[in-house]
Amino acid sequence: MKGLLIKDFYSTLRQLKYFILVIFLMTFIPGFSMLTFAIVYATMLPMTAIAYDERSKWDKLAAMMPYSSADITFSKYVMGGLMVVGVAIFACFAQAIVGIFTRTPLTGMFFAKLLLVLCFAFIIEDIELPLLIRFGAEKGRIAIVLLLVVIGVGGATLIESTSVLLFQAMDLGLLLLIALAAAAVLTALSVLLSIKLYEGKKE
Amino acid sequence: MNAIEVRGLSKTYDDFRLDKLDLNLPEGCIMGLVGENGAGKSTTIKLIMNAIRADAGSVAVLGEDNRGKAFLKLKEDIGVVLDEAYFPEVLNAVNVNLVMRNTFMNWDEKKYYSFLERFSLPEKKQFKDFSRGMKMKFAISVALSHNPRLLILDEATSGLDPMIRDEILDIFNDFTREENHSVLLSSHIVSDLEKICDYIAFLHKGKLVFCEEKDMLLEKYGLLRLSKSDFEAVPEKAVMGKKVTGYGVEALVLRDAVPASFPQERPGIEDIILFMARGENK
Numbered sequence: 001m002k003g004l005l006i007k008d009f010y011s012t013l014r015q016l017k018y019f020i021l022v023i024f025l026m027t028f029i030p031g032f033s034m035l036t037f038a039i040v041y042a043t044m045l046p047m048t049a050i051a052y053d054e055r056s057k058w059d060k061l062a063a064m065m066p067y068s069s070a071d072i073t074f075s076k077y078v079m080g081g082l083m084v085v086g087v088a089i090f091a092c093f094a095q096a097i098v099g100i101f102t103r104t105p106l107t108g109m110f111f112a113k114l115l116l117v118l119c120f121a122f123i124i125e126d127i128e129l130p131l132l133i134r135f136g137a138e139k140g141r142i143a144i145v146l147l148l149v150v151i152g153v154g155g156a157t158l159i160e161s162t163s164v165l166l167f168q169a170m171d172l173g174l175l176l177l178i179a180l181a182a183a184a185v186l187t188a189l190s191v192l193l194s195i196k197l198y199e200g201k202k203e
Numbered sequence: 204m205n206a207i208e209v210r211g212l213s214k215t216y217d218d219f220r221l222d223k224l225d226l227n228l229p230e231g232c233i234m235g236l237v238g239e240n241g242a243g244k245s246t247t248i249k250l251i252m253n254a255i256r257a258d259a260g261s262v263a264v265l266g267e268d269n270r271g272k273a274f275l276k277l278k279e280d281i282g283v284v285l286d287e288a289y290f291p292e293v294l295n296a297v298n299v300n301l302v303m304r305n306t307f308m309n310w311d312e313k314k315y316y317s318f319l320e321r322f323s324l325p326e327k328k329q330f331k332d333f334s335r336g337m338k339m340k341f342a343i344s345v346a347l348s349h350n351p352r353l354l355i356l357d358e359a360t361s362g363l364d365p366m367i368r369d370e371i372l373d374i375f376n377d378f379t380r381e382e383n384h385s386v387l388l389s390s391h392i393v394s395d396l397e398k399i400c401d402y403i404a405f406l407h408k409g410k411l412v413f414c415e416e417k418d419m420l421l422e423k424y425g426l427l428r429l430s431k432s433d434f435e436a437v438p439e440k441a442v443m444g445k446k447v448t449g450y451g452v453e454a455l456v457l458r459d460a461v462p463a464s465f466p467q468e469r470p471g472i473e474d475i476i477l478f479m480a481r482g483e484n485k
Binding site: 002003004006007010011014015052053055056057058060061063064065066067068202 | 254275276281283285291292293298302303304306307
């Protein structure tokens with residue numbers, strides 16, 4: 001799997017160096033919204049790696065090498081995970097540096113919120129990767145946008161109507177615990193589903 | 204031992220069926236898999252490598268069932284070159300070395316760079332800027348640099364100029380100097396196969412027409428060129444395929460089933476295949 005990761009990193013870094021640079025620059029902007037965007041943008045990188053694989057028809061060659069379907073599929077999750085965690089770690093340093101000048105040191109709340117965003121990023125990847133593997137980068141991208149709109153609009157409506165009080169009342173620790181558990185369970189299910197979908201392509 | 208053993212292998216698509224394929228590639232030999240476009244050569248190779256699922260039949264490669272768990276590890280010993288190179292286009296030869304070093308346990312970096320040098324392939328040039336000839340030579344370099352015992356090549360020489368093809372065929376010949384090294388080479392360029400193969404397997408419309416030693420094939424068949432009236436005296440059983448023109452009849456015959464009074468020419472593999480495929484014999 002290490003070989004697959006190296007290939008994906010070379011492909012994406014070569015072709016998306018400015019996009020990645022923008023992601024890292026965004027983490028320097030004070031406040032949390034840009035940082036959230038930066039991490040969410042990082043979740044798009046496995047999508048790009050899949051698109052490049054499709055363009056070069058890499059899967060045809062990979063099927064001849066000692067890679068299992070699990071290796072090929074799981075490598076995309078690992079790549080996505082490393083990207084979002086990498087951006088999050090970099091964001092800590094970036095915000096700490098910015099904090100020196102703005103006299104706003106990093107607080108426990110910052111790290112809790114960052115962890116929450118990370119869980120959200122993992123959940124996005126858990127949704128997008130099976131779609132990309134099933135439908136390919138082109139159609140999968142459309143499916144992801146539609147799904148994210150539905151989730152976004154649906155989630156916002158839900159929060160505005162009923163759940164806002166529940167979230168306000170909920171302890172942040174409990175919320176984090178729920179988010180971590182949801183990300184872990186969804187990731188496990190998503191990986192299994194993606195492997196099954198990839199295997200299905202062998203028909 | 205056979206490097207490849209295929210038994211009753213079948214695969215059906217909407218518009219194509221590979222039908223009960225049986226073939227053996229003995230260890231240490233080169234087998235040419237020949238057939239028209241769409242005959243089932245690539246499907247056979249994908250099935251051998253377990254890249255697609257067979258509907259029926261079995262495949263053993265280097266003594267291992269290709270559906271077993273051990274086959275994944277065995278792929279270390281199989282070098283594959285497909286009809287295109289399929290490496291990510293932004294990678295260069297140095298990057299590919301790093302990828303392959305972390306893919307194949309047997310990866311031989313020294314051998315890889317010596318192949319790059321032998322083929323005059325640039326180390327830093329991105330793959331997208333390679334010509335087709337360079338791409339195929341690069342794919343062959345990669346396939347040979349993890350010390351495989353079996354090489355499988357799917358139309359690896361198609362679209363290349365004769366000089367490069369010849370150079371590549373020499374490499375395959377060198378590869379089989381080691382007695383446990385074997386090659387399965389699919390191509391529709393019959394002259395390439397005739398040059399280097401020990402065995403020829405002919406696939407036609409998803410069916411195996413024959414799989415025989417090349418020298419046996421050349422011994423077994425003869426080529427007749429006769430007038431229509433003279434041809435009537437040729438035993439019907441001996442005729443494997445014929446072509447009737449305004450000038451007479453050209454026919455592929457079983458050499459031993461035709462009286463010695465008929466002058467026979469030695470056919471090439473291409474003649475044998477064309478007459479067999481034409482199916483005008485009966």
